[in-house]
Amino acid sequence: MFPSNQTFTRALQQKGINRRRFIKFCTAMTATLALPPRYVAQVAAALEKARKPVLVWLQFQDCAGNSESILRSSHPSVLEVVLDLFSWEYHELVMAGAGHQAEAALERVVREEKGKFLAVVEGAVPLADDGVYCTVGGRTALDIARHVCPNAAATIAAGACAWDGGLVRAHPNPTGAVGISEAVPEANVINLGGCPQNPANTAAVLVHYLTFGQLPAMDQYHRPLFAYGRIIHDQCERRAHYDAGRFVQEWGDEGHRKGWCLYKMGCKGPEATFNCPSVRWNDGTSWPVKAGHGCLACASHRFWDVRSPFYERLPQVPGFGADVTAGEIGMGVTAAVAGATIVHGIASAIRDRMRTQPEAVPPQASNQPPKA
Ligand code: SF4
Structure with a gap:
């Protein structure tokens, strides 16, 4: 992992990723975000100047499918570039540290990067019986989520379980599982539903954050319109x-x-x-x-x-x-x-895009099959 005070361009150079591949990545991300091609240059310029924000990836009641999804992508746009966009300080599945050392790294981020780091949450949070059905390092998932997510600049709920409880919450939901928004209402959450989440969308949200300094426009479920706006x-x-x-x-x-x-x-x-x-x-x-x-x-x-x-x-x-x-x-x-669409103070570029995009998603309607 690269230090967080290093520029992204420098990190790419050290990884041997040339400009051609970098621009290819920017083009793919611009297309995923449903932005017009003219924004490729803006995305590239923003990423080149960006200081690498710190990112922590928490796993609760999950199958690790979302981690596997993003880590198994062989395309350089996701695996090589996105991993280098951020300083990944904590990810239970892949980090070298373990035990108290690893938990100390998470604590350091919360303490020293308060309000600046991004959190990704994978998996549901059990509420039943004081959250005893999921513990990490002796702490319940609920305790960790309440400690980490409100201190993050934003929290990305990756996959169905982190969004709404997913499979873990399916009837009869014996552990009282819920998604991260329900577990920690005060957190600034963007939901990336899907089982698992597509790594291209996760990457696009991260790129949008680096390019425009904020999360992309969202629907009433706090899902990005660029990914969930079309039938x-x-x-x-x-x-x-x-x-x-x-x-x-x-x-x-x-x-x-x-x-x-x-x-x-x-x-x-x-x-x-x-x-x-x-x-x-x-x-x-x-x-x-x-x-x-x-x-x-x-x-x-x-x-x-x-x-x-x-x-x-x-x-x-x-x-x-x-x-x-x-x-x-x-x-x-x-x-x-x-x-019902909720728009989060989006950049003018995004407003342009929304005027040309189909409206979003099925809220309640999508969950209620039409009457015969
Ligand atoms: S019903 Fe399914 S398979 Fe048929 S056109 Fe629609 S999305 Fe495609």
């Missing part, structure tokens, strides 16, 4: 098959082999929002629907309870079979959120 159904490469009434009827049938629509196999794409179809996974190679599996709406609120059973299609609505069905659902979802 998946409207971005799906199988959409033409939906429109033409060509549906997979069972796994492995002719329609499945030909890449037809997965609506009847339980795809929740018409009611889910996320940039999964455009950002994709494995360095932009694919995403679940392209790979032949319906969307589970893993970036939707409380999806484990609300969106299951995952392999049953969305409730029958009058007129199903025509495009208007999903279109109507999507319009309802979009309209429901239009008046």
